[in-house]
Amino acid sequence: MTDAPQKELRRGWTTGACATAATKAALMAFWGGVSVKEVTIVLPKGEIPVFPVAVHEQGDGWALAGVTKDAGDDPDVTHGALIIAKVSASTGGVHFKAGDGVGTVTKPGLPIGVGEPAINPVPRQMMENVVREVADSMGQAPDIAIEISVPGGRALAEKTWNPRLGIVGGLSILGTTGIVRPFSCAAWIASIHRGIDVARADGLTHVAGCTGATSEATVQSLYSLPDHAMLDMGDFAGGMLKYLGKHPVDRVTIGGGIGKMTKLAQGAVDLHSARSQVDFDTLAQMVGDPQVRDANTALDAFKMVGPALAQKVADTALAEVRRRFAHQAITYDVVVVDRAGAIIARAGP
Structure with missing residues (x-):
């Protein structure tokens, strides 16, 4: 068939x-x-x-x-x-x-x-x-x-x-x-760029990009950031970070759930489910726990291992961002949240 x-x-x-x-x-x-x-x-x-x-x-x-x-x-x-x-x-x-x-x-x-x-x-x-x-x-x-x-x-x-x-x-x-063009990424990424332009023009020194509304609300509250400091990153971490590399601010926070932050830790910069997937063999090696290979989702893996997995994901995601998008003027940090918006791991200053 x-x-x-x-x-x-x-x-x-x-x-x-x-x-x-x-x-x-x-x-x-x-x-x-x-x-x-x-x-x-x-x-x-x-x-x-x-x-x-x-x-x-x-x-x-x-x-x-x-x-x-x-x-x-x-x-x-x-x-x-x-x-x-x-x-x-x-x-x-x-x-x-x-x-x-x-x-x-x-x-x-x-x-x-x-x-x-x-x-x-x-x-x-x-x-x-x-x-x-x-x-x-x-x-x-x-x-x-x-x-x-x-x-x-x-x-x-x-x-x-x-x-x-x-x-x-x-x-x-x-x-x-x-x-x-249907489902074009270009329009979304262009909007992220305009958000960065507006934040810089207003003199903001700290901006944040999050994968969804829950992580955005958590990060905004955590740092008391104004609305125009919150960039609608969605799945386009790479589009945001590349533009910030050319148009820097002092500090950039990246927030998201365990699944998308795991993909970021594994080197993906487009976090959409159709364009990147969690590699559970690599995740098992990352956290030193072979049972993770049998997980169906990153959330399943987190339930197996607990907070240590989330912290390892946050640390590795931060290291990957620094490796791929290092800029002497930018300090990066990562915040991982659960579905209720509670912080389960942070990495960076």
């Missing part, structure tokens, strides 16, 4: 691409009085997708259009959100505004300045390109104000990293390629 073929996952479009398509449709109505049903835009790598236009409105001195975000098969929090662009005349080029559901930057360290709408550089460039394109085709001056809004975006933003990054009032308009 052969396995059924895997279905290829469907790509989607970023909020930046949707905002650009909505801007183009709004401009066609504003300058040409045309309410189109769909538009095409050119993405940064040259692809030209088609976007259905879901909403059209026009009034005295303004027009708006909306595009419903399709994230493909990615579990994106903004999938199905309506991305609206409202355009009106301006002086001196293209100006961006944050409408309802789009955030405003309040902390330094992000690629957009404090006080600016949270519309990232590539989406801004894409929208400026369509302003020039439509202006040229309709004989208009490319002087336009673009207000991007996302109905319900304020609530959606609470499910993202925005509050921690100091982006208040709603979502960010994101995307570097215009394309959402």
